[in-house]
Amino acid sequence: MSRHSRRIIGRGRVNFGRTLRFRFDGAEYVGHEGDTLTSALLANGVWLAGRSFKYHRRRGFYAAGAEETNALVEVRGMDGLRAPNRPASELRLYDGMEAFSQNCSPSLRYDIGALRGSLFAPFLGAGFYYKTFMGPTRKGWRFYEHMIRRAAGMGRLSEDVMDHAQHESANLFTDVLVIGSGPAGLAAAGAAAASGARVTLVERDFAAGGSLLGERGGSQADIWRRRILSFLEESENVRIFLRTECFGAYDGNCFGMVERLREAGESGAGSRSRLWRVRARRVILASGALERPLVCEGNDLPGVVLSSAARLWLTRWGVLPERRIVIAANNDSAWETAEELAFAGMEVGAKITLLDARREGAGSERLQRLRMRGVEIHLGYVPIAVRGGRRVKGLLAAPFDADANIVVLDNDNDNDNDGDGDDGAGSNGGGDSAGEGGTDEGTTNEGAVKESAEAMETDNGVGDTAGKVAGKTRYFAADMVCLSGGLDPNLRLWSQRGLSPRYDEKIAAFVPGDEMPPGWEVVGGARGTFSRGEAIKEGRRAAEAAVGSRAASFGADDDNGGALADIFTIDDGDELARGGWRVAPCPLWLSRGGEDAFSRRAFVDLSGDVTVKDMAIAVREGYNQPEHAKRYTTAGMGADQGKTSGTNAAGILSLFAKRKMERLGTARPPYTPVEIASLAGAEVGRHFRPVRRSPLHDVHLREGVQWIESGEWMRARYYPASPQESVEAGYVRESAAVRGGVGMTDVSTLGKILVQGADAEKFLERVYVNNIASLKSGRVRYGVMLRDDGMVFDDGTLTRTKDGGFWITTTTANAGAVLQRLEFLHQAEWRDLEVFLTSVSDSWAGIAVAGRESLSVVSSVFADDDIASLPHMGALEVLYGGEFARVHRMSFSGERAYEVFVAAHFGVSLWERLREAGSERGIVPYGLEALDALRVEKGHITVSEIDGRVTLADLRFEGMLRRKSGLAVGVPLGRRAGLTDGDRPCLTGLRPLGAGQRIESGSVLFGMDGEMSGHGEGWVSSACYSGECGGYIALGFLSRARAREGEEVRCFNPVGRSVVVARVVSPCFVDSEGERMR
């Protein structure tokens, strides 16, 4: 067959002027701009697209949109990266696309997995894995699991991790969000736009129009689509997103959308996708309806397609893949498809046969029209089985009694009938159609209809009151079988908001209930309105309601409005308004009687290989709650998340379990799978978290710093004296310099919060356990905050500023959390207090100068005489560079020390001047490690000690409380017996007995007697080498530590099985009287 003979000249919306080359499984093909991978491969006569999940059955192209569950392919980019499981129908063809089939080995045609699949199929019924693989020993499962895992999975991931593609994210606020650009969505967007409201129209396809794209180019419907689109494109208040998936509906009318800027594997500049977080005042859901198939045997063979797909392939892409086509349906939509196919097919001599389960079909008018077009129509026929081996050869159909469409599975009688002759041939290759279909090979357009002499099973299952085959079966040779089991309103987004749809018998589908999320309207096909004229009206009405008083009259005084008025002038008799359903569909979940009538090849869910028999097993075993049936059989859990299978599975469940129709499972985001990279957005690699740098960053670089990442911060770890100097040697040297003379370090990363307002003092009194009222201006106080439950939350300092406010500092790690907590307390608990909280962390640079020479260094930089007389815990507001600066005399290291804060932009100059001033005294910059060692020597605590599980008393801070009259957060609950128990481990110092011995942080503490197992009597929280002590020291928590000073304990590392015996000492290792810092 020549390459393009499957294209119908003059049909479709592809640009035949532009040719695109692409490869599938290594073979080169040609397509055109506007093609999808599906349409391009079909035009090239390729049907086989992949292998199925469980049984490795051959699968072809099945759908034209989001509901494609069969043709999942891997796309490989120029960079060699694989993008697995992409539906071919969703891949817009680009030049150089390289796609591969999946789940087959060694090749798509000859797949060893298929043999395995058919061999074991009888044992692989629903839930089989729950019933076996439990022996011979309890370790057995690991062995089976290994094999199961290898068999499962679909696509493959690249092992190469370098993915350089960029993705971005953005926020959007809109008055009216219209989801879907079919007739109802376009109408809604148009009407809303006319009011001047900000309108956002979202369409997941790369072309706007929805079902209108299924209309012939040049038809009235097509012209309408183009007119309203150009109106929207010209309206400045309308933003149209194409190729944008609105994947999730969240609380507060927040939506997640992903805009695809390039296809998987497509090279190009800029971001590949954009994640939008949208907040909408009003939402109009116009997501249309999806066609579902009919369930019959062999309904997964390549060549079996949704009838809506066949129509779109023709009208959008000009592809009529086959010439002998049988359409089996139960509703009017398929008749429109038949008409379209016949219209195009006449030119190329295609033979269209239409079977409808309904005796009256879609009414006499349509019947006549279709017959005139040469469509062969058989009313009252349902498909029984699709025949064929490697692909479709024909369809076996039988007359159908639609009057009482109830099929009953009777558990007690289920062995009564075993007459299903089809079951014998279990092989995947099939070929069981030989009897009927064999001679049809090679016949062309005759559409050979054969009366099958073979009487099918006369009755299937006792109690099978209807849905039964009545009379003789007929066989129709065909190269493509289109199935249409009805339309399902697409309510995924609506359901994501926790709402359950209601089953509407009139259209045999689930429709939205009366409850709507606030601000929502559902219009058009999504609410079960399948008439185009009605859908347009609904869209318009919903938009006018949404914009309310802003609704514009489409008057002649407004150019735009005039144009729109014209667009909305549609007569009921117009071709545009026609279409839709005239005759009710006939609900048809199973075309034949009970379970027995089906072999293991009647698929309910193609993507999970779930069969009618699986559903029967689930029901028989009692998994007949919809969610149980779903999970037990995995129906609706595959690639399409039940888009094609959900309603059929619900119908089959209702028949088998004798339940009313209930939706299967819950709708969960996303609507269709969303690439994970899009969700991660730009938070990749170095940008995973923002890097926070101190204002002194560049100075540290000049000082030859070794960095350490501490949360988001880049902090100076130490400043190696030589490239060989180790971390430990470095911090020992730096701490010695501080103890011996003077050092300086960057403390800019501390959290800094300005607390202002008339009630600032009252507020802080409630927050800190310390007495705040007695804090005088010009003084600094160490402060501790508790959590509600009495545990220590954070520590820091408070300074009363001259204007009556407070300047507080927090630990670096908790800067954000403290502000958040203070805001919470203010906004939620004490709204009556006049307090203003401002984070000023980034506005100030801070440098601590520590050591007995610190005064001379600081005072040579600041001319202020008061510095010399500044007492310990005194604060001074001075000027630096003409701006306010703060000098606090306080000490973390235990030496006399000053913390100097200046405006961030002066940080570098301050560092340099202090460095200069201290140079003759041998000032040394010190990093985080020395800072830590110095404070451990002094017994000061950090987040290593404040781990959320310690009380004030555990830290030996109970004295703070005694000096306070009022109550602070956490104090009442802190008085509980368990928190004041004297046996609780409390802060202690530890010194190893042996010289040079080292205590590891995390070690478990045990007394000298007894076995070392269990939780011990405490633990080690921090450890370091102390130059001052001439050995390793540690801080930890030990039960009754105060009374045990001088005792010996064992510090146990259970991983290394090592023990260090240490003496319990005061946590303050140096200058316990505090003379140095005063």
Add this chain to the structure above:
Amino acid sequence: MQRYSAFSLVRHALSEHKHWRRAWRSPAPKPRYDAIIVGGGGHGLGTAYYLARHHNLKNIAVLERGWIGGGNTGRNTTIIRSNYLQEESQGLYELARKMWETLSQELNYNVMFSPRGVLNLCHDEHELKGLRRRVFANQARGVRGEFLTPREVKQFCPPMRVDCPRLPVVGASLQRNAGTARHDAVAWGYARAADRLGVDIIENCTVNGFDIRDGAVRGVRTTRGDIAAPKVALVPAGHAGVLANLAGFRLPIESRPLQALVSEPVKPCLDTVVMSGAIHGYVSQSDKGELVIGGGADSYNGYSQRGSPHVLAGSIAAVCHLFPQFRRLRMLRSWGGVVDIAPDASAILSAAPVGGIYVNCGWGTGGFKATPGSAFAFAHLVAKGEPHLKGRAFTLARFATGRLIDEHSAAAVAH
């Protein structure tokens, strides 16, 4: 009961699977039971099973508002580990972990416990310190744990990137005998085994009131009628507070949405469980091939089984940080569960202030792993009125006495 085995599977396959019997009955509620368990998740069904199995209480019922296993049992990321810090938690979680090892055989239902190892990653020195303390504490108390250097992490889990340009992996703890299990199977397995022992499992039965007289419970009011029972055990996870309210007492529980997601199935690409508290993401690969990804809870309270999109995106970014190759996969489905969090982030297994009522809740973000242990200890409490040795610290009274079991370090130790 029909026994499940490879042999039975073959036998049934030969008869077209037509002779499988119901996994559990669907009885109408009786007017009276010796005990009622409210909540048909894994913990509730397990409680029923152990009550019947070990305490000879057979006239009991499990009442489930929807379908069994439809709450957090069916909505979690199936991770099982016991490397907690506090002694009490270690005891209970390790009991559970050991029970997981033989649960399939015990229930004759394959719950697919897969001890593939759980890695807890550290991204900075401070975190490493906390980790060291936890591993030491675990090891000293007989819970398996070891340290891994970044290089060993890479060896153990080759697909993972440890030298990330930001927040690299600086170390990890590994519990080798931890792993995952199949969540639905746990509910169904317990249901089937309990049913076999005579327990009535009653679905679509909402409890909307309690019959309480003289400070003691006499029964419950449900949408399927009043049912009398001298003992009522509440195992309602996220809705614990709602039920307690109906019974006239309050629980120190906050309920919040916690989200998870799965990708499309792919061939095996990750053989262990990877968790990172600091960057808030964890991931494993299900036997079907889907990557199962979880993250942090939403910061506000609510009963909606959905969360906020930015929380989900954060977890995804975290996982992609460690596994850049996962970026090309697609998210197939995401969902939320309502987690019940106690002030100290530990569970409550306790008698309630109303006589005859017992509560099992507060499992927060980590209840699945505890299922067998929780159920076992709770059954003991319900049957004897006295706590089981491993569960005795988990009383409601601890919030009054302050003898907390704080597993909440993240609340104070920011990263």
